[in-house]
Amino acid sequence: MIIKASTRGNPPALARHLLNDRDNDQIEPHEVRGFMADDVMGAMREQQAIGQGVKSRQTLFSVSLSPPQDQSVDVSVFEKAIDDIELSVGLKDQPRVVIFHEKEGRRHAHAVWSRIDAESMTAIPLPFYKQKLMAISKDIYLEQGWKLPAGYIDKAQRDPRNFDLTLYQQAKREDVDAGRLKLMAKEAWALSDSREAFEQALEERGLYLARGERRSHIAMTWRGQVIALSRLLDRKTKEVRERLGNADALRSVEGARAYISQHIAPTLQRVIGEAEQQRAAQLGPVEAERLAMKVNHAAERQRLDTALAARQDEEQRERADRMRRGLAGLLDRITGRYNELRDENERAAWASLQRDRDQRQRLVAVQLAERQQLQQRILDIRNTHHDRVAELHRDLAQLLNDDKTAQRDERAQWLRDKERAQQDDRRRWLEEQQQIAQRHDVLPDERATTRHIATEPDKDRLSWLFEQQQRPDLNDTAQRERELSTNFNDRAEWLRRNMDRDTPQPDIDSGPDFF
Structure with missing residues (x-):
């Protein structure tokens, strides 16, 4: 499974993200270990209080584990991966929180460790943790028999749509897909061989080249969102500067916004507004169905959990009744029958636990399959909308380019006419002077x-x-x-x-x- 990790601070903000039920269909706290609190928010507030006594601001180690979307992964696989990560990076027995999310038909897990050593009150260092997590991820793919991503074999074959959290949040504010946005920028880079061609290719995809304050080159959406061009292209700033030249000739951020508001926004606000209204009309019934499905799935899991808990209690009483008390119990201990019954009860309890887990996993798999079918309908509507918006950007960019070309041709013709008139005036005057000299x-x-x-x-x-x-x-x-x-x-x-x-x-x- 894909494993992404980072050190971070602000535990309450992380807790709000983990418990965000607006973007996630289902949220299941799985484990809260090593904290006095038994809930996620309480544990993170406790971590914040402990973090006041250390110098480091990055007191948490956050990891996300995402298996292939077409695979139904048992909870035990996640648990083993989390334990391997804990041992590999040096956080054994540190307080941690594990929570499962289901979003858009995909199930993934988040694990968060405290980096604070309780004895020394210092942050535990995590050297080379990315390389260690990469090795664990490859092992999981091989153990489960999943197809290994091409990027794990050759870095050059990584998915060009991969994005980080910063780009995801910027794209989310623009109501676009981050992978699609990144792919469009890379297409423009591959299709162009000069700054002018790259700028035109970006405009055809709804992005506008400008000069940033901290970075030499930036891309700006028509709504004014600024994105670092090096982040979009996965290239170093030096390489971008060598390809596009000095950014001093480009518009500033304010200049680009003024240009967009004057030439781009009036048209796009009207036509894209109509497209968004059509998308909202199409997504309305589907969104209502998604919300109803979310409530139904949660209710089904709650009923199953209640039934499983009741059955576990009943089976636990049955196992306890097998153990005789009094003189009979003493006789069982003397004869060894007590140990046999105890081992039998432990095996039965473990089998019962595995049976309940499998039953719940089957329910989760069925619900995820149902949710994925609905998600495919949502994606079809979104892709249709994105394709239409992309076509509008291309048409508008082509129209503006035609206007610029016409203006350039008109200007060039005016200069040629002016130069020709000056040459004619000069020739007439020379002829007059020659006539005067002859007389x-x-x-x-x-x-x-x-x-x-x-x-x-x-x-x-x-x-x-x-x-x-x-x-x-x-x-x-x-x-x-x-x-x-x-x-x-x-x-x-x-x-x-x-x-x-x-x-x-x-x-x-x-x-x-x-x-």
Whole structure:
């Protein structure tokens, strides 16, 4: 069976979780050992009081044991596994609590030990407990003849839908299946080869990439739930950063929420709201049937337990009556008949106990089979709803992507048109300057052109400077000075000085109209 364990504190919170009858169909306290209290909540409150005297905050060792769902497992198998765990991790004879849960047609057990050593008032260390529990889990699979999970043979073949408690609680708040959520994120990771492709693939699955405060990359649901991307992908943060690059270019948490509330939430609240109403209408009768089944199963077990207890009392009296008293009893002790009757009673008591356990186990197996049939109907409705929601996310993501593509194309076309218009204006101005140069002398034309250029934009000035550099009618000295000059005003001043020194000034008022 699958064994998961962790050290933890806050015993009352753990007790509330173990006794939560809202999420569990049946709750059966099996054992409370080593505490003064005889109930789960009392034992955990006692543990909390004892924990005030130690430095460690993790005073509990909590283990869950989950057998394959299609197997009917006897209580003795759970008990042996719990005893093996106790010996393996070094908690022999420590106070413990054992409780059975039945949830969604699956029966599993929880065992909780106190880590506090009563003599030294210190927390007992638990080195390498995960490796030890893995070995015990494999042994149980082999002993019971169950098919060993592929992940136990090769870590690379582990179920990608496996999740931890943190992810389960986050997914539960979003009303989605944690395994399904994790699988969607891994699909997006496998299908993409860049950050942009990964972001688009996530949006098609209802997740949105953003920049976290403590982690570089996070995934956000459309309802605003933040999930660490490394937890979803089962990858290290460094590996995620190497694949997706720096997260500074991504939206912040608040920015992502603003984007979702503006572009995503209005549509999804309407369409997903309709889908959830349909799911609620379909689940309503099934949920009523589940609650009725829960009450009926509990009542059947209570009646059986009462009948078994009455039969045990009657059989116990019958076994006690076999033991004679008085002189006859003394004679039986002398002849050895007393020991024979005692051994016979012990064997009968053990056989009676096993018979009652088997009878109760058969009832539990029948009820679990009935509950699993109902659970399959519930899963069909949930899967249909999840598929519809996934389709809505894909359609909305595709629609938004088409809008972004159209905007990018429109922007690119606008830039091309603007660049083409600038090139046309530049070419027309150069043609005008060539026509002016053909009608007038070089130096007067240069001064007139300088006056014209002084009123043109910077792009026209640069064009004029480039044109002047290509003219062969100026001497080499002037050419070198133009190459060294980077300021247009300096160049214009140089032209005026040379025109005043080398050539006569034309009468601009009486000359031809340059402009």
